[in-house]
Structures are given as C-alpha cells and as structure tokens.
Amino acid sequence: xxxxxxxxxxxxxxxxxxxxxxxxxxxxxxxxxxxxxxxxxxxxxxxxxxxxxxxxxxxxxxxxxxxxxxxxxxxxxxxxxxxxxxxxxxxxxxxxxxxxxxxxxxxxxxxxxxx
Amino acid sequence: xxxxxxxxxxxxxxxxxxxxxxxxxxxxxxxxxxxxxxxxxxxxxxxxxxxxxxxxxxxxxxxxxxxxxxxxxxxxxxxxxxxxxxxxxxxxxxxxxxxxxxxxxxxxxxxxx
Numbered sequence: 554x555x556x557x558x559x560x561x562x563x564x565x566x567x568x569x570x571x572x573x574x575x576x577x578x579x580x581x582x583x584x585x586x587x588x589x590x591x592x593x594x595x596x597x598x599x600x601x602x603x604x605x606x607x608x609x610x611x612x613x614x615x616x617x618x619x620x621x622x623x624x625x626x627x628x629x630x631x632x633x634x635x636x637x638x639x640x641x642x643x644x645x646x647x648x649x650x651x652x653x654x655x656x657x658x659x660x661x662x663x664x665x666x667x668x
Numbered sequence: 669x670x671x672x673x674x675x676x677x678x679x680x681x682x683x684x685x686x687x688x689x690x691x692x693x694x695x696x697x698x699x700x701x702x703x704x705x706x707x708x709x710x711x712x713x714x715x716x717x718x719x720x721x722x723x724x725x726x727x728x729x730x731x732x733x734x735x736x737x738x739x740x741x742x743x744x745x746x747x748x749x750x751x752x753x754x755x756x757x758x759x760x761x762x763x764x765x766x767x768x769x770x771x772x773x774x775x776x777x778x779x780x781x
Contacts, residue, residue, distance in 0.1 A: 557711070586767060588769075593774075595674070595758070595771030595772050596771050597771070598769060598770070601766055601768055608766060609767075644711055646711075648767065655700045655719075657714065658714070659704075661711045
C-alpha cells in the first residue's frame with residue numbers, strides 16, 4: 554500500500570487482558586515510531602525503531618508495554634495487563650533514516666478502549 | 669510545565685481570513701520544527717518542517733521559527749473550509765540517536781463559509 558497501515562482500527566478489551574497492535578510501514582522506510590494520543594492531546598512518543606532495533610524506547614510508560622520489529626518492517630506493540638488508563642489512539646509512523654526523520658508519515662491509528 | 673505549549677482554541681474564522689497558529693517551547697536543544705494537520709479520526713499529516721530559525725513558505729502556508737524567543741508560527745492565507753482541522757506543532761532535537769517528536773496539544777481551527 555501507499556501509506557502506513559494499522560490493524561485493527563478499533564480494539565475493545567477488558568481490564569487485565571493482553572492486546573497486540575500491528576503497524577505496516579511504508580515500503581522502504583527503515584525508521585518506525587509508535588505514539589499514543591489521548592483525547593484532546595497531541596501525540597506522545599513511545600518508541601523509535603531503526604531497522605530491527607529499538608533506538609529509543611524512552612517513552613514506554615512501564616514494563617507492561619513492549620514493541621518488536623523482528624524483520625525490520627512490520628511492528629507490533631504489545632500491552633500486557635491492560636488498564637483503563639491505557640485507553641487512547643495508538644499511532645504508528647514511518648520515515649526514511651537520517652534527515653528523513655523530520656518527515657514522519659502517520660497511519661490512521663488504532664483506537665484502544667479498555668473497559 | 670510542558671516542553672511545548674500550544675493554545676488548544678478552538679479558533680473560528682471566516683473563509684478567506686489569515687490564520688495565525690503558534691507554539692512556544694522551553695528546550696533550546698530543539699532544531700527541527702514541524703506542523704501537522706489532523707482531521708477528525710485520522711492520523712496527523714505533515715504540512716511542512718523547518719530547520720532552525722527563519723521562514724518557509726509552501727502555497728498558502730508559511731512557517732516561521734524564532735529560536736531566540738522559542739516561538740514558532742504557522743500562517744494560513746486565504747483560509748478555506750477544508751482547512752478546518754486540528755493543527756499540531758512538533759519539534760525534535762539535533763541528536764543523531766532519536767527521531768522522537770515532541771508535540772503540542774493541538775489547536776482546533778474552524779473556517780466558516
């Protein structure tokens with residue numbers, strides 16, 4: 554596809570459950586990012602991958618959050634023991650490396666609701 | 669205090685007006701400054717980015733950065749109803765180790781026909 558895609562578009566789960574959110578970046582984009590956006594707020598950085606490795610995971614709020622990108626393309630954000638405060642839109646973005654990081658292309662997001 | 673401050677609005681203007689959107693920031697390490705547009709229930713879309721201080725123009729949009737004042741602006745000329753959206757400023761440092769963007773809260777703009 555031409556843009557960043559994310560699945561599912563919506564996810565409703567119960568408190569304490571485990572969820573996985575998937576991101577397919579633009580082909581050829583080696584940099585991939587996850588952000589979280591709460592209602593009425595700007596996106597908040599979670600993690601940045603360059604290739605397969607997490608180059609910056611300083612935004613992950615606690616050890617319930619984990620992300621992988623095993624082949625340097627698709628990425629999965631994993632949230633264990635979900636809490637109601639995890640409810641938000643999870644955005645994925647991708648870019649070229651180096652100066653390309655100034656042009657991050659965002660997907661439509663996954664809207665997570667924890668009941 | 670947040671690193672990036674942006675007035676959430678909402679801002680309502682008549683069609684054809686000039687719109688001024690602004691952000692202030694506290695971290696002098698920021699070197700790159702972006703403006704994104706976000707329609708309801710969509711992902712942010714990059715409008716333009718600038719490096720350091722100065723102006724950059726793209727069609728009806730002009731971005732300005734004043735690093736001495738830690739203040740950035742986006743001007744929209746001849747505003748159209750299709751410009752109605754939330755506008756997010758974002759910025760990042762010059763470190764080679766991260767692509768982390770710090771976003772403002774976003775300003776909601778409504779352009780009335």
